[in-house]
Every structure is written in C-alpha cells, then in structure tokens.
Amino acid sequence: MRFEARIAWRALRWRLLSSWVAGLLPLGAAFLFVRNNELAPQHVRLAGLLGGACGVVFAFSDLAEALGVRRPAWPWARSLPWSAAHRVRTDALLLAVHAAPLLLLTAQIDLVAALAVLTVTPWLALRAAGAVRRAPERRSGASGEVLLEGGLLAAALALLPWIAPLALAATPWAWRAAAEREREQKVSRWLELHHLAVGDPQSWSSE
Amino acid sequence: MIRVHRATFAYRPGEPVLAGIDLEIPGGLTLLLGPNGCGKSTLLKLIAGIERPDSGLVEIDGHDLWTDEVAARRGLAYVPEQPDLTPYATVREILGLVCRLRGEPQSAAEEALEFVGLRDLAHRSVRELSMGQRRRSVLAAALIGTPRHVLLDEPLEAMDRGARDAILAWIDRLLAAGATVVAVSHDLAPFAPRAHRAATVRAGHCRLADPLPDDPAARLALLEHMARGEPFP
Structure with missing residues (x-):
C-alpha cells in the first residue's frame, strides 16, 4: 500500500466505520421508503438518487472532518519532490474508494441512480479533499463545507439527474481548486480550531 | 542557483514577516543570520x-x-530545526517515501540510516523517538540522493560531538561537489571558515555580505555583527 494511503488509514482508523454508518443513514431511509411504498419507477429512481448521493456526502463529510483533525498538514513533506495535485488526488482517491460500498447499496435501490451517483463521486471526493485543506480556518471544519456543497448537489441531482455528466466534466476544475488550496495553506502557523496533537507532525507531545 | 524575487510573507494578515526579499544564492555556503524572530527560518521555509x-x-x-x-x-533537501515527522509512520517508511519521490533505490535509505546511526531504530514509529533521534531522521532523509540545494536550520543543535563532526564533513563534501548550502545557525564558529557569503534578515528585508x-x-x-542584527558596512 502506498505511503500516503497508509498514513491516512492509520490516522482515520475507526472513523472509517463511522463514516459508513453516517452514509447508511440517508441510504437506509431511502431503502425503507422504497420498500414500504408502492412507487412509480421514476420515484424509486429519485429516492435512489437522493439517498445515494446524500449517503456519499455524509460519508465524505465524516471522513474529511476526521482527516482534517487527525492528519493535519505535514510541513516538511512539502519540501519533497511531489506536487500539491498529487497529494490532493491521493486523498480524493481514498475517499472515493470508501464510497464504493454505498454505491453498491444504492444499486440495490436503482441501478441508474447508482450510476448517476458514481458519476458525481469524483467531484464530491475532490471537493472534500479541498475542504480538508481549508478545515483549520473554519469553525465548521471540513464537514460543514462538504455537507453544504454536497447537500445542494445531492438535491440538484435528485431533481435533475442530467447534471451528473456536468459534475464529472467539472472534475478537473475541482482538482485544480483543491490543489490550489493545498498550496495556499500556511502550514507552520498554529491554528487552535480543529487541532489535535495526536496526528500533528509539529507537536512535541504526540502520544 | 536559488533565486528569491520580491517575496513577501505573513503568517497573519497585517503582520508581515518578510516584506519584499530579493536574494540570489549561487553555489557554496550561505549563512542566514539574525536575532531570534527576524524571519530567518521563515525565509528558509519559503x-x-x-x-x-x-x-x-x-x-x-530556474x-x-x-x-x-x-x-x-x-534536487532540494531541507533539514528543519524542529523535525516535523508524521507520527503515523516509522522512520524506514518515511525514508522509503523519500527514496520513491527522489527516484532512488530503497538501499539508499538503509545507507542513510547507517550513517546517522538509526539502523536499529528504523522500524520504530516516530512517536517512540527522542527529539535527537527525530533530528537524525530528517538528516537521513537529506542524505538520500544527490541534493544540489541543501537547506539547514540549526543543523548542529542538540547534536553530540560525533554527529557534529559527521554533519560538518557531509557539508564539506556537498560544497566540494558544488552544491548550494544555506544554513541558519547561531553557532558561528564551525561555519565561519566554510562560508562564502552571509545574509541577514532585518525588518522583513534581506541584506547580503558577499x-x-x-x-x-x-x-x-x-558574522557576529550580522547575527546580532546590527547594521554592517
């Protein structure tokens, strides 16, 4: 396993499970709604779109918050020959991979809905990776930004599924924006908000 | 050649640390001097x-x-004063990352560990290391490959006599190979004979003695004059 992914997993630990639990909440609600009602196919699809997209958003929100707090920026590593785009892409891939079970469950509700949610997942993952970089400066951390942006996208996707390819097409922009946030970070500045010593490379008293 | 052109930097808005730095650093040893808090380490971080x-x-x-x-x-290697290493990795894993990114074989990590005397601790998590051992770890990372530009922030601080001699010998080899070495150090005696030039940071600006x-x-x-932040001719 690549170093970057290994570090992120060690930082997240049990939060990986809790992120799935968070994602299962809207997905489970959508599943029960479909199961306990006789719905027209387009309504089943709408439930799948909303539940699936919200599930991914909730999971990314939880993971991004955990990453921002438990794995703060690593200043010295920025002197190594790798780019901000690379570091952001690694985080986004990690997030996207963890969305896979939620996408499979969405497919149980409606396959087309699952495909649409899959199509917007790269955008959501990159936006979440960017939110991790901005987390120390925000009182709402990374989760607030992910929930707000992702929630709006989920609602829009449920009502207008055709925007899914648009989100996919905008993924390069999301990647560039997240990489720019990575570069802009003032990594050796102390920020009290959302800061745990447990994962801080600059803390002398790490456990 | 390291070139800094009109660089400004502030950790917080309205509190500039560096206010328009212009500096060109060719090969050889350049000392960055000045009193505590003047911005030397910040310039090195830039x-x-x-x-x-x-x-x-x-x-x-370029x-x-x-x-x-x-x-x-x-071709850049940076040894910070405070060795910030991720606590989620072992020393060997961190050096493995450096090898991968610099395109060096993993054996280079083992050689670096041997040089700094951390071979027996390489499997340990960073959390288990003392401050001196962490400093040796970042030094080991700087040894991997053939860095042409080496940035050192208080490289001799808290190092025992043997380590100090080894570091100075390494710096001499770098200089002999034509590398650019920039060092921040309050301990001037070891570096004075080796230095080609010195720069001082004062009130957000930089002045070179060359x-x-x-x-x-x-x-x-x-050099002592410059280290105290006093004006010099």
Whole structure:
C-alpha cells in the first residue's frame, strides 16, 4: 500500500466505520421508503438518487472532518519532490474508494441512480479533499463545507439527474481548486480550531 | 542557483514577516543570520517550498517552486530545526517515501540510516523517538540522493560531538561537489571558515555580505555583527 494511503488509514482508523454508518443513514431511509411504498419507477429512481448521493456526502463529510483533525498538514513533506495535485488526488482517491460500498447499496435501490451517483463521486471526493485543506480556518471544519456543497448537489441531482455528466466534466476544475488550496495553506502557523496533537507532525507531545 | 524575487510573507494578515526579499544564492555556503524572530527560518521555509510567498516568487535552478513543483524540489533537501515527522509512520517508511519521490533505490535509505546511526531504530514509529533521534531522521532523509540545494536550520543543535563532526564533513563534501548550502545557525564558529557569503534578515528585508573578509578574525566579527542584527558596512 502506498505511503500516503497508509498514513491516512492509520490516522482515520475507526472513523472509517463511522463514516459508513453516517452514509447508511440517508441510504437506509431511502431503502425503507422504497420498500414500504408502492412507487412509480421514476420515484424509486429519485429516492435512489437522493439517498445515494446524500449517503456519499455524509460519508465524505465524516471522513474529511476526521482527516482534517487527525492528519493535519505535514510541513516538511512539502519540501519533497511531489506536487500539491498529487497529494490532493491521493486523498480524493481514498475517499472515493470508501464510497464504493454505498454505491453498491444504492444499486440495490436503482441501478441508474447508482450510476448517476458514481458519476458525481469524483467531484464530491475532490471537493472534500479541498475542504480538508481549508478545515483549520473554519469553525465548521471540513464537514460543514462538504455537507453544504454536497447537500445542494445531492438535491440538484435528485431533481435533475442530467447534471451528473456536468459534475464529472467539472472534475478537473475541482482538482485544480483543491490543489490550489493545498498550496495556499500556511502550514507552520498554529491554528487552535480543529487541532489535535495526536496526528500533528509539529507537536512535541504526540502520544 | 536559488533565486528569491520580491517575496513577501505573513503568517497573519497585517503582520508581515518578510516584506519584499530579493536574494540570489549561487553555489557554496550561505549563512542566514539574525536575532531570534527576524524571519530567518521563515525565509528558509519559503526556499524549501514549505510555505508559499504571499507575493513574489522563489526559483530553484530556474524552476518556480509553485508552478513547477516537482522539478524545483527534485534536487532540494531541507533539514528543519524542529523535525516535523508524521507520527503515523516509522522512520524506514518515511525514508522509503523519500527514496520513491527522489527516484532512488530503497538501499539508499538503509545507507542513510547507517550513517546517522538509526539502523536499529528504523522500524520504530516516530512517536517512540527522542527529539535527537527525530533530528537524525530528517538528516537521513537529506542524505538520500544527490541534493544540489541543501537547506539547514540549526543543523548542529542538540547534536553530540560525533554527529557534529559527521554533519560538518557531509557539508564539506556537498560544497566540494558544488552544491548550494544555506544554513541558519547561531553557532558561528564551525561555519565561519566554510562560508562564502552571509545574509541577514532585518525588518522583513534581506541584506547580503558577499564576499566575506578573508581574515578569519574579521570574518567572524562581521558574522557576529550580522547575527546580532546590527547594521554592517
């Protein structure tokens, strides 16, 4: 396993499970709604779109918050020959991979809905990776930004599924924006908000 | 060549640390001097690509640190005063990352560990290491590959006599190979004979003394003057 992914997993630990639990909440609600009602196919699809997209958003929100707090920026590593785009892409891939079970469950509700949610997942993952970089400066951390942006996208996707390819097409922009946030970070500045010593490379008293 | 052009930087808005730094650093040893808090380490972080200047640019051999990130950092090695290492990795894993990014075989990590005396501790998590051992770890990372630009922030601090001699010998080898070495150090005696030039940071600006006096006593006196942040001719 690549170093970057290994570090992120060690930082997240049990939060990986809790992120799935968070994602299962809207997905489970959508599943029960479909199961306990006789719905027209387009309504089943709408439930799948909303539940699936919200599930991914909730999971990314939880993971991004955990990453921002438990794995703060690593200043010295920025002197190594790798780019901000690379570091952001690694985080986004990690997030996207963890969305896979939620996408499979969405497919149980409606396959087309699952495909649409899959199509917007790269955008959501990159936006979440960017939110991790901005987390120390925000009182709402990374989760607030992910929930707000992702929630709006989920609602829009449920009502207008055709925007899914648009989100996919905008993924390069999301990647560039997240990489720019990575570069802009003032990594050796102390920020009290959302800061745990447990994962801080600059803390002398790490456990 | 390291080139800093009109670089400004502030950790917080309205509190500039560096206010328009212009500096060109060719090969050889350049000392960065000044009193505590003047911005020496911050300038070093800008050159190392740790922090991005709010305005201006930093180039390493013609590559902009922030638009040509990988090429600019390829021959760069940075040894910070505070060894910030991720607590989620072992020393060997961190050096393995450095080997991978610099295109060096994993055996280079083992050689570096041997040089700094950490071979037996390489499997340990960073959390289990003392501060001195962490400093040796980042030093080991700097030894991997053939860095052409080496940035050192208090490299001799808290090092035992054997380690100090080994580090100075390494610096001598770098200089002999034509590398650019920039060092921040309050301990001037070991570096005074080796330095080609010195820069002082004062009130957010940088001033270069190049060349330095040939006479050892005059050279050391000038460097001490600069280290105290006093104006010099």
